[in-house]
Amino acid sequence: MPAFDLGVLLPYVPEFLRGLEATLLYSVLSVxxxxxxxxxxxxxxxxxxxxxxxxxxxxxxxxxxxPALVQIFFIYFGAPAIGIRLGAPTSAVIALGLNSGGYLAEIFRAGILGVDPGQVEAGRSLGMSRAQTLWRIVLPQAARLVVPSTAGEFTNLVKGTSLLSTISITELTRVAQQVxxxxxxxxxxxLAIAVAYFLINAVVAQGGLWLERALRRGEGLR
Structure with a gap:
């Protein structure tokens, strides 16, 4: 068995960088x-x-x-069966967006329900409509409540992009398979792509912490 040597990957750094770029692009669009x-x-x-x-x-x-993988296959292979022709990139974004959207829906719903009902009553007493109360009072407060869970879901989505290799999307995992x-x-x-995923998600997690603190400062909290 050959000795461990990361140097063998050096000729393939451009391919890994292209895979990283694709992973980030699909992550951002899907988010x-x-x-x-x-x-x-x-x-x-x-x-x-x-x-x-x-x-x-x-x-x-x-x-x-x-499973998320089944959902990806359903969008990619199932859509053409009913006359909807989607390329792999479009199918990938739709599938990941729908998957993550289902989890975010429950996170957002919990955040909205977590806002003090007295805040809603105060908004309505000031003459705001239900929609105005929602957008001006409820959602800004709910945003602070859902940031940690939302950041966690985003990290799951980033890791979920690895499943796109099954429909020939050349992201990090696909590049690693080719190498x-x-x-x-x-x-x-x-190991190289594991470190890359870890670093991406570390940035996402830190960004979530920064945003949560910024929102708390904006509301005068510590």
């Missing part, structure tokens, strides 16, 4: 989609319209009750 879906679903679950609540609950249950097929050095290749 943006997940936030929109998660917030819309959370509001639907809190709606007074029963069918809307049921649809939102069904979506959350399906997402949370099935291993040439060098036959799996330990070095997979």
């Amino acid at each position: 943006a989609l997940a936030i929109v879906i998660g917030l819309a679903t959370a509001l639907a679950r809190l709606s007074d319209i029963a069918p809307l609540r049921w649809l939102a609950r069904g979506y959350v249950d399906v997402v949370r009750g099935t 291993v097929s040439v060098t036959f050095r799996p330990i070095e290749a997979y």
Whole structure:
């Protein structure tokens, strides 16, 4: 068995960097989609319209009750079967966004419910409509409550991009697989991408802490 040597990866640094760029791109796009879906679903679950609540609950249950890999395959292979042709990149963003959106929906819903009901009553007593109270009073306070859990979900999404290698997306894991097929050095290749994922998520976690502290300072809290 050859000795451990990270030097064998040096010729493949450009490929790893391209894989890292793809991982970051898919993560950012999927996070943006997940936030929109998660917030819309959370509001639907809190709606007074029963069918809307049921649809939102069904979506959350399906997402949370099935593997992310199955969801990726369903979007990528299933959409063409009903006449919707999506490329691998589009399928990847949609699948990850829908998956993460289901989890964010419950995080956002809990944050909204965690706001003191007296705040809502105060807003309504000032003549604000329900929508104005939601956007001006409830959501800003809920944002501070959900930051830690949201950051945790974002780290899960970043790690979930590794599943995209199964539909031939050339992100970090796919690059590592390709490098291993040439060098036959799996330990070095997979250790390299493990460190990359760790560093990305360390930045995400630290960003979450910074944002939480900034929001608390904005509200005069410590």
